[in-house]
Amino acid sequence: MYIQELTIQTRKLSEQKAFYNTVLELPVVAETTTSFTVQAGTTRLTLQETRQEVLYHIAFTIPRNKFQQAKDWIAQRVPLLPLKTGADEIFFDGLNARSFYFEDADNNILEYMVHNGLEHETPGEFGSQDVLRVSEIGLPVEDVPAIAAQLEQRQGIISYPVADQVSPGFGYLGDISGQLVVVKTGRPWLPTETVEAIVSPAQVVISGPRAEQFQLAPYPYTITVHTA
Numbered sequence: 001m002y003i004q005e006l007t008i009q010t011r012k013l014s015e016q017k018a019f020y021n022t023v024l025e026l027p028v029v030a031e032t033t034t035s036f037t038v039q040a041g042t043t044r045l046t047l048q049e050t051r052q053e054v055l056y057h058i059a060f061t062i063p064r065n066k067f068q069q070a071k072d073w074i075a076q077r078v079p080l081l082p083l084k085t086g087a088d089e090i091f092f093d094g095l096n097a098r099s100f101y102f103e104d105a106d107n108n109i110l111e112y113m114v115h116n117g118l119e120h121e122t123p124g125e126f127g128s129q130d131v132l133r134v135s136e137i138g139l140p141v142e143d144v145p146a147i148a149a150q151l152e153q154r155q156g157i158i159s160y161p162v163a164d165q166v167s168p169g170f171g172y173l174g175d176i177s178g179q180l181v182v183v184k185t186g187r188p189w190l191p192t193e194t195v196e197a198i199v200s201p202a203q204v205v206i207s208g209p210r211a212e213q214f215q216l217a218p219y220p221y222t223i224t225v226h227t228a
Contacts, residue, residue, distance in 0.1 A: 001157065001178040003043050003134045004226060005205035006058070008108075009050035015105035016047050023077045025128035043134035054200035057138030057181065057189045059099070059111035060131050067114045069126035071100050074112065078102050081109070083191040090191065094161055101191050109189045111136065115176050135178050137204055139221050140185040140197035144171050147182050147216055155208045155225055178206065 010016045017036045020026050026038035026045070037046040040060060062070050071089065074080065080088040081101040089100045099113040113135065122130050141147045148171040151157040157173050157180065159165040165172075171182040183189075186196045201220035208225035215222050 001174040002207040003137065003178045003204060004207060005044045005046070005203075005224075006134050006137055007046040007048060007203035008056050008058075008137075009052070009054045009201055010047045010106045011050060011052075011054065012106045013047065013049040019105040020045070020047070024131075026131065027128075041131045041133040045134055050201075053198070054106075055195070055198050056108040056200055056202070057111070057136070057197070058108060058134060059113050059136035059179075059181075061118070061133055061135040061177075062112050062114055062126075062130055063120050063122045063132065064114045064116050064118060065121040066126045066130050067098055067100075067112075070112050070130065073126045074100070074102055081191050084193060107195075109138075109192070109195060111190075117176055133178070136181050137202060138181045138183060138189065138197060139202065139216065139219070140183050140187070140199050141216070141219055142185055144168055144182050144184055147171070147219075148173060150216065151180065151182075151223075154212070154214060155206075155210065155223075157208075180204070 020038045021028050026040050028036055029039045030037040034049040035046055037044055082088050091098045096116045097113055099111050101111050104110055145166050148166040151173055159173055160175050169184040169187055173180045183197050189195050189197055199219055203222045205224045211225055211227050213224045
């Protein structure tokens, strides 16, 4: 599953544009007075202005040979977020993946992640051109199993890396290329123990077996599916 487009909201439009374009060095490909779009690898990421409180978790996949370079590159620009152990990175045994975290200008929790099972490597020093795609978007809900069941029924989206591993608090749904992270509202986003997941509008365009558009009611999450 590929996240082709992602639209989120922000209370700090100008600061976010500066962050994504200047700090992360992602090119701006479209802009209006109330929104801007950057190209993050194969994903178009749009931020729209809002006055409501919003908070997101987004992960970006980078090449598996660029983890340390990427970590050093980001750490020169913004502070890395520590785990409760004090470490500034985490290895996920089940996923065979490694991540580090930081915040954008609106305090969203961002993650750069390598999946060792993805045989994609790039030469040279790390730069923004090495961001492969947006690979995760967090979707907080009250009933995680119910939303997971809806996604499986509509598009065959199941838990990864092992099927039937959805808990009342957490569902990591998709495949190695892209994931919808369905969590219980109020659950802290990694690596923090205090930044709680809240419902925030999101529009996600993904690849899937059958073209359709639907809302994960009653939440402001619109899923648009394009066939490969």
